């Protein structure tokens with residue numbers, strides 16, 4: 620290799636590393652929800668890449684080769700945590716050889732640490748039981764209040780990594796907080812007539828959502844989180860739904876509709892596919908629109924079912 624070539628290589632490395640050429644902090648998130656919240660706070664001070672798509676089951680993501688590339692050059696990695704990504708993320712973090720985003724590194728943010736977590740097991744839970752929620756429910760972003768808490772944690776972490784832009788992050792957080800509070804008033808009004816209505820969901824993705832909007836989850840199509848439906852569990856569920864007059868079955872977009880539809884036929888119920896994440900449906904393009912879609916869809920279905 621000629622010294623001239625080495626010199627030009629060195630120069631271009633210096634140029635690319637200089638602040639004038641940097642497009643701000645590179646943020647990688649495991650899900651599109653976290654990416655949306657990061658964009659709300661970071662604006663044009665950061666670039667954001669989400670690894671999993673919102674229409675994929677976040678427990679079981681097939682890592683693409685590009686994932687390692689993205690993680691290796693990230694300044695910040697935001698994860699859902701509570702073992703949601705345990706099946707696919709740890710090898711990516713390892714192979715990235717990026718010290719900044721290792722667990723406990725300066726750019727690592729576990730979004731679950733400052734939010735409200737439901738269904739924290741009280742007894743001893745092992746993965747041998749097949750339960751993919753051993754550390755409490757990891758689908759906690761489906762409560763707008765938790766979205767606000769995640770946004771605040773992102774603001775604090777971005778400010779640590781880029782103190783010069785603190786004023787921008789503060790202002791963007793305040794603006795998001797206000798827009799979210801306005802939207803919550805709208806959603807509360809839409810859901811008010813249906814308080815206490817019992818529903819069924821496929822996976823335990825929705826406890827935070829249902830709690831927040833006053834619905835009661837009577838049962839699940841899955842016998843346990845991550846375990847596919849079994850005939851005996853389905854019969855028990857159908858009997859329970861008939862006894863309690865439960866008519867709404869909420870399904871995530873990545874599950875087979877066959878069992879939910881059979882249950883609906885037996886119970887005179889309705890199957891409703893909701894978006895568990897930003898990107899889970901074409902309407903859910905950001906965190907607030909995710910709730911616009913889900914609240915609007917549930918309220919319309921319950922209006923039909925209950926006549927209220």
Ligand SMILES: [Zn+2]
Pocket residue numbers: 678751752757758822823824844
């Ligand atoms: Zn889950």
